[in-house]
Amino acid sequence: MAHRILIVxxxxxxxxxxEYLLKKEGFEVKVATDGxxxxxxxxxxxxxxxxxxxxxxxxSGFEVCESxxxxxxxxxxxxxxxxxxxxxxxxxxxxxxxxxAYITKPFSTKDLVAQIKLLLT
Amino acid sequence: xxxxxxxxxxxxxxxxxxxxxxxxxVGILWADIGAEERAGFLVAMDRWLPIGGLITIxxxxxxxxLLRALFQQYVHGLxxxxxxxxxxxxxxxxFRVAIEGPPEVRELAHAANDLAQQRDELLDDVEAQxxxxxxxxxxxxxxxxxxxxxxAQGVVVCNLDGRILLYNSRARLQFKALAQGPTSMSGGALIxxxxxxxxxxxxxQITHSLENIQQRLRKGSAEPTxxxxxxxxxxxxxxxxxxxxxxxxxxxxxxxxxxxxxAGQGGDGASSQAAPAQELIASPLGAELQxxxxxxxxxxxxxxxxxxxxxxxVLQTLTAGNRAALGNIRAAVETLxxxxxxxxxxxxxxxxxxxxxxxxxxxxxxxxxNRFADSLKTRWPLEDVLAxxxxxxxxxxxEDRLKLPIKxxxxxxxxxxxxxxxxxxxxxxxxxARLQDHYEIRELRLRLAADxxxxxxxxxxxxxxxxxxxLYMWELEPMNVGNETSPLTLRDVVDRHGGEIWYQRExxxxxxxxxxxxxxxATPDAPVADQAxxxxxxxxxxxxxxxxxxxxxxxxxGVDIERKLSELAYTVFDTxxxxxxxxxxxxxxxMGAVRVVNNRLLRQEIFDQLVDPGIPLKPAGIPIHGITExxxxxxxxxxxxxxxxxxxxxxxxxxxxxxxxxxRFFQLKEESLGVKFTQPVLDTLLLSAVIxxxxxxxxxxxxxxxxxxxxxxxxxxxxxxxxTGEVFxxxxxxxxxxxxxxxxxxxDAAQKTYFARIxx
Numbered sequence: 080m081a082h083r084i085l086i087v088x089x090x091x092x093x094x095x096x097x098e099y100l101l102k103k104e105g106f107e108v109k110v111a112t113d114g115x116x117x118x119x120x121x122x123x124x125x126x127x128x129x130x131x132x133x134x135x136x137x138x139s140g141f142e143v144c145e146s147x148x149x150x151x152x153x154x155x156x157x158x159x160x161x162x163x164x165x166x167x168x169x170x171x172x173x174x175x176x177x178x179x180a181y182i183t184k185p186f187s188t189k190d191l192v193a194q195i196k197l198l199l200t
Numbered sequence: 201x202x203x204x205x206x207x208x209x210x211x212x213x214x215x216x217x218x219x220x221x222x223x224x225x226v227g228i229l230w231a232d233i234g235a236e237e238r239a240g241f242l243v244a245m246d247r248w249l250p251i252g253g254l255i256t257i258x259x260x261x262x263x264x265x266l267l268r269a270l271f272q273q274y275v276h277g278l279x280x281x282x283x284x285x286x287x288x289x290x291x292x293x294x295f296r297v298a299i300e301g302p303p304e305v306r307e308l309a310h311a312a313n314d315l316a317q318q319r320d321e322l323l324d325d326v327e328a329q330x331x332x333x334x335x336x337x338x339x340x341x342x343x344x345x346x347x348x349x350x351x352a353q354g355v356v357v358c359n360l361d362g363r364i365l366l367y368n369s370r371a372r373l374q375f376k377a378l379a380q381g382p383t384s385m386s387g388g389a390l391i392x393x394x395x396x397x398x399x400x401x402x403x404x405q406i407t408h409s410l411e412n413i414q415q416r417l418r419k420g421s422a423e424p425t426x427x428x429x430x431x432x433x434x435x436x437x438x439x440x441x442x443x444x445x446x447x448x449x450x451x452x453x454x455x456x457x458x459x460x461x462x463a464g465q466g467g468d469g470a471s472s473q474a475a476p477a478q479e480l481i482a483s484p485l486g487a488e489l490q491x492x493x494x495x496x497x498x499x500x501x502x503x504x505x506x507x508x509x510x511x512x513x514v515l516q517t518l519t520a521g522n523r524a525a526l527g528n529i530r531a532a533v534e535t536l537x538x539x540x541x542x543x544x545x546x547x548x549x550x551x552x553x554x555x556x557x558x559x560x561x562x563x564x565x566x567x568x569x570n571r572f573a574d575s576l577k578t579r580w581p582l583e584d585v586l587a588x589x590x591x592x593x594x595x596x597x598x599e600d601r602l603k604l605p606i607k608x609x610x611x612x613x614x615x616x617x618x619x620x621x622x623x624x625x626x627x628x629x630x631x632x633a634r635l636q637d638h639y640e641i642r643e644l645r646l647r648l649a650a651d652x653x654x655x656x657x658x659x660x661x662x663x664x665x666x667x668x669x670x671l672y673m674w675e676l677e678p679m680n681v682g683n684e685t686s687p688l689t690l691r692d693v694v695d696r697h698g699g700e701i702w703y704q705r706e707x708x709x710x711x712x713x714x715x716x717x718x719x720x721x722a723t724p725d726a727p728v729a730d731q732a733x734x735x736x737x738x739x740x741x742x743x744x745x746x747x748x749x750x751x752x753x754x755x756x757x758g759v760d761i762e763r764k765l766s767e768l769a770y771t772v773f774d775t776x777x778x779x780x781x782x783x784x785x786x787x788x789x790x791m792g793a794v795r796v797v798n799n800r801l802l803r804q805e806i807f808d809q810l811v812d813p814g815i816p817l818k819p820a821g822i823p824i825h826g827i828t829e830x831x832x833x834x835x836x837x838x839x840x841x842x843x844x845x846x847x848x849x850x851x852x853x854x855x856x857x858x859x860x861x862x863x864r865f866f867q868l869k870e871e872s873l874g875v876k877f878t879q880p881v882l883d884t885l886l887l888s889a890v891i892x893x894x895x896x897x898x899x900x901x902x903x904x905x906x907x908x909x910x911x912x913x914x915x916x917x918x919x920x921x922x923x924t925g926e927v928f929x930x931x932x933x934x935x936x937x938x939x940x941x942x943x944x945x946x947x948d949a950a951q952k953t954y955f956a957r958i959x960x
Contacts, residue, residue, distance in 0.1 A: 090524065092553045096531035099546070103539060134524075163524035184527025188534040 082199050083107045085126035087117040087143065088161070089135045093184075097130060100188055101195075114138025118146055121153060127199055133162040133173070141176055148177035157198040161186075203275050207268070214263045219256060277301040281309060288316050293323070354498040357445065362397045362406065365493065372804070374500050375400060392805040394769050394797040397496070401440070405430050409442045410494065417444065417491075429501070439501045445493040517568050525557045525564075532557075584721040587615040587655050591646050594628040601629065601682060604636050604644055609660065611648035617655050618721040619697055626686055627693040630679040631659055631714055639664040647713075655720045660706075660713040671703045671714065759853055759879050761943040765932050768943060770796040770882075771849035772925035773807070774917045775862050776825040778818055782865045787813035788838055789827055791845055792918030794925050795852065799932070801925045807848045808918045810835040825915055839873050842866070846875040853943065857900045857924045859883040880943060884927050886950035891934050893953070903927050 084106045086097050094110055101108045109124050111117040114137055121129065129147065133140035140160055147153055160178040162169060170181045180194055233241065281297050288295045296316065297309040345366075348355055354371030358364055375391045390400050397406065409426035416424040425443045532553045536542065542550070588611050595606040635641045639661075647658040679686040679693070694701050699718040706712065759768065773793035779786035793807040810827065812835045822828060856862050859881045870876050888898040892906070904911050904923055907930040911923055935941070940949050 090528065092528040092557055093524075093531055095549060095553060096528070096535045099539070099542075099550075100531070100535050134520075161527075163520045163527065184523045185530040186527060188531055188538070 081105055081107045082128065083109070083124060083126040084195070085109050085111060085117065085120055085124060085129045087111045087114070087129060087135070087140070088132040089113060090132070093132075093161075096188070100192065104192055104195075106195075114140075114143045117143050121147060121150075121156070126156065128157040128159065128195060130195075131158055131160050131178070133160055133164065133169070141172065144173065144176045144178055159191075159194060159198070203271070203279065206275075207271050210267055210271075211264050214267060215260055218260050218263065222252075222256075273302050273305065277305045278308075281305070281312065285312060293320060354500075356391070356397065356496045356498060357493060358397050358496065359493040360491070362403070364391060364393055364395050364397055367391050367393075371498060374498060392795060392797075393802055394795075401430055401438075401496075406442075409440075410444075410491070413442065413444050413494070414491070437501050439499045441497040443495045443497075444491045445495060447490055447492040514568055517564065521564055522561055525561045528557045529554050584616050584618050585621055586613075587611075587617050587648055587657070588613050590617070590619065590621055590624060591628075591648055591657070593621070594625045595646060597625060597629050598632045598644065601684075602633055602636055604632055605642070607643060607645045609645050609647040609658075611646070612650055615648060615650050615655050616721040617718050619718060620693075623686075623688060623693045623696065624718075626679055626681075626688070627690050627716070628657070628659065629681055630686075630690060631674070633681045634674050635659075635661060635666075638670075639666060650720060653720050655718045657716040657718065658713045659716075660711055662709070662711045665705060665712055666703060668703050671701070675701065759851065759943070761880055761947065763943060764941055765935065765943055765946055766799055769798075769852045770855045770925075770928070771807075771852040772796055772801075772855040772921050772928060773845075773849070773862070774856060774920035774924060775865060776827060776915075776917050777865065778813055778815065778821055780861075782861075782868055785815065786865075787811075787815055788841075788865055789813050789817065789832055790825065790917040791841060792916060792921045793845065793848060794918070794921050796855070796925055796929065799929060801922070801929060803922070806918060806921075807845055809841050809844070811841050812837050838869060842869060842873050843875050846877065849877075849879070852879065854879055854881045855884065855924065855928050856881070857884045857920070857927070859885075880947060882928070882943075882946060883950055884924055884931065886953050887928075887931050887935065887946065889953040890940070890949045891931060891938070900924065900927070907931075 084101055086094055086101070086108060088094050088097070088110075089112050091112075094112075098108050098110060109120055109126070111120045113135055117129070117131070117138075120126075131140045131143055135143075140162070144158055144160065147156060147158060158178045159180045159182060160173045161182050161184060162173070163184045170183075173181045179198055182191060182194065229241070230238065277300070284295060284297045288297075297312050299306050299309050299313075301309075345368075348366065348368035351368055351370060354374045355366070355368045356364055356371050357366035372391055405428055409428055412426045413424050416426075425441055427439070427441050429437060429439050532550045536547065536550050591608070591611060595608070598604050599606055632644050635644065641661040641664065643661070645658075645660040647656070647660055649656045649658070675691040675694075676689055678689055690701065694716065697718050699716060701714060701716045703712065703714055771793050772795075773791065775788050775792075776790035777786050777788050788811050790810050791807060792809075795802045795805040810832055812832045814837060817827070817829055817832070854863075854877065860883065863877070863881060866875075866877055884900070884903065885898045888895070888903045892898075895902075895906070900920065900923060901911055904927055907927055909923065909926045909930065935946060935949075938949075940946050
């Protein structure tokens with residue numbers, strides 16, 4: 080059965096690439112464009128992995144990550160955080176809040192896919 | 201016994217001496233002879249006595265006359281001479297003893313006069329030396345003050361009580377900029393001679409730094425200074441360096457500084473601040489040094505901080521912002537490359553993403569460059585200068601070194617640039633020298649213009665044309681002119697300023713020019729008018745008063761009315777009002793005040809503010825005070841100005857001419873504005889009545905005239921405050937002559953005068 084992936088990002092310009100790429104890799108993909116709908120979809124769609132952007136309006140990626148980790152029913156969920164900042168302090172924070180991996184923009188699509196596959200095996 | 205009694209006694213003695221022997225002889229004869237001989241003797245006496253008596257009386261009279269003449273010449277003459285000598289000793293140095301009387305007295309007079317002459321010469325010599333020494337000290341003090349005022353950093357010197365003894369204009373400007381709200385209108389009221397530094401800086405911080413310095417001094421540190429960064433009440437960041445002012449213990453004692461801290465100084469922590477500072481410190485030379493005060497070098501680094509923050513933000517936008525965009529592009533490109541089978545409309549959407557993101561990135565870059573141009577500029581120590589000053593300096597240098605005549609074309613006079621003036625002038629001179637050497641130009645014209653955020657400096661010449669290539673070549677040569685060499689090239693200088701240079705021709709005018717473009721600077725830090733005021737004041741700068749070094753604070757806050765008038769700090773003020781009847785709704789429309797500290801009128805420490813009265817001005821008053829509706833429109837109301845004035849005159853005695861009138865206005869506002877003036881008030885009108893009770897008028901201008909004061913700028917509140925202040929300073933010694941020395945005595949005397957009964 081295909082793994083389910085939820086993309087959470089408010090920028091359509093990155094979403095289009097990610098969505099296309101991951102579908103092509105055979106994943107079942109859904110997109111949320113802000114923190115609140117990300118939490119809703121996480122409950123409904125029950126993804127195996129979330130690609131989570133840090134900088135979003137309203138709720139930041141960090142907050143979403145914390146909420147997801149607070150939900151015991153989502154214990155197996157893998158989270159990869161995407162960020163444009165890439166400061167060491169920020170990466171440490173993301174990992175501390177429960178992200179499984181942290182990827183800094185710009186990134187190579189090959190690396191991203193490899194990372195996803197690694198986490199889902 | 202005075203001279204007269206002695207004369208009478210001498211006359212009596214003379215009489216006895218002349219008659220005594222005769223009577224004695226007669227007595228002895230009478231006792232010795234027999235009865236009939238006595239009868240014969242009586243007959244003989246009867247016949248001769250009148251003649252003998254007459255002779256005796258005549259000789260006695262002659263003797264007394266002789267005695268009188270001698271008395272006149274020797275006794276009275278000497279007494280007169282003594283009086284003259286006393287006069288010469290005290291009141292009139294130039295007086296001399298009159299040469300008269302007998303030769304002995306004359307000789308004495310001559311000797312006394314010679315002695316006086318010698319004394320005068322010595323005194324003159326001493327006085328000349330004192331004058332000279334004083335002048336030298338004064339000159340040194342003034343030189344110091346002048347130097348201080350030129351420093352780019354704020355400098356404040358305080359005594360151990362935290363009273364300000366010296367500050368420079370930069371410190372004043374800094375604190376003026378810091379002053380927020382009501383204090384700003386008093387021109388940086390926070391800083392002033394004799395004022396407390398603790399109204400600006402934390403007391404604890406100062407105490408702590410002083411302790412650190414003490415410790416370092418004890419350890420024999422070569423640099424007993426302390427640094428700290430502090431925030432003001434207004435939230436600005438200040439970097440301060442504190443250095444101690446050391447005086448020998450001996451000198452400190454002479455100046456009345458107690459060796460141990462006075463107990464309970466002002467209560468809250470003041471004694472803990474004074475305690476370590478009073479300790480004696482053994483200097484390496486063995487002499488004991490005492491900290492008598494400290495120098496604070498103050499730099500407002502708020503702006504540096506903001507600039508740093510701005511730089512940070514630039515980095516952020518350039519990295520974070522572009523990372524995201526680049527991430528989007530990269531993902532799209534890689535997807536495209538990996539998916540050759542992608543359908544056309546999908547491919548189209550991916551291409552659109554790349555194009556959009558790329559152009560967004562360019563826009564963002566441009567915006568960043570524009571917005572943060574200032575923070576991205578090079579870190580050379582550039583300063584804000586008037587462009588026209590640079591051109592004038594360059595012109596002088598060119599004419600001096602190259603003997604090349606300079607003409608000035610239109611030059612905008614108020615353009616400011618941020619430049620390193622030395623290297624820029626060097627660059628202009630270098631270009632002029634090259635033009636002269638290679639193209640034999642006979643004259644160079646300088647032009648100055650502005651375009652937006654840029655300043656154009658043009659070097660214009662007519663006739664010969666130069667090729668752009670030549671300029672390129674010159675740009676890369678070291679700027680050597682004559683025997684002056686420079687490691688920099690023209691290009692270095694232009695780059696350093698973030699500028700550009702090019703060659704251009706004005707074909708119609710048969711001229712060509714080099715144009716150097718430099719970034720314009722924003723409004724400079726220091727207001728020009730303020731500096732001018734400082735430069736033009738003919739009296740010595742009033743930014744320091746070292747006589748306050750030894751001054752100690754009185755117990756507790758406020759004003760001690762038992763202190764001498766000459767030792768107190770005053771706020772001399774005046775108000776202009778809509779009319780003369782405060783109880784009938786007249787209002788204050790202008791307040792002016794100036795401080796008097798240590799017997800000096802501090803012309804820089806002033807309060808000068810128009811007030812919007814909230815009611816129409818009376819036409820009758822306008823010719824008197826010269827204040828129009830337009831002038832008060834938009835000015836703050838009294839509810840802002842009066843509290844500010846209250847702060848300005850904190851811990852000082854109020855002085856005004858006809859103070860009752862002004863105080864009545866204040867009293868009527870006390871309740872509604874919640875400011876109460878509780879300090880003592882002196883009235884120059886009443887004091888004038890004390891000093892000259894027989895004069896009819898005690899109008900300010902008449903008193904000023906009586907006391908020999910030039911009146912200028914009257915009938916503005918500040919102008920009148922200046923005159924009142926000068927009058928008051930002249931009155932202090934006159935009052936002292938009448939035995940009125942302390943503030944209490946002055947207040948009592950004023951109370952008693954007739955005028956005190958007038959009520960408004």
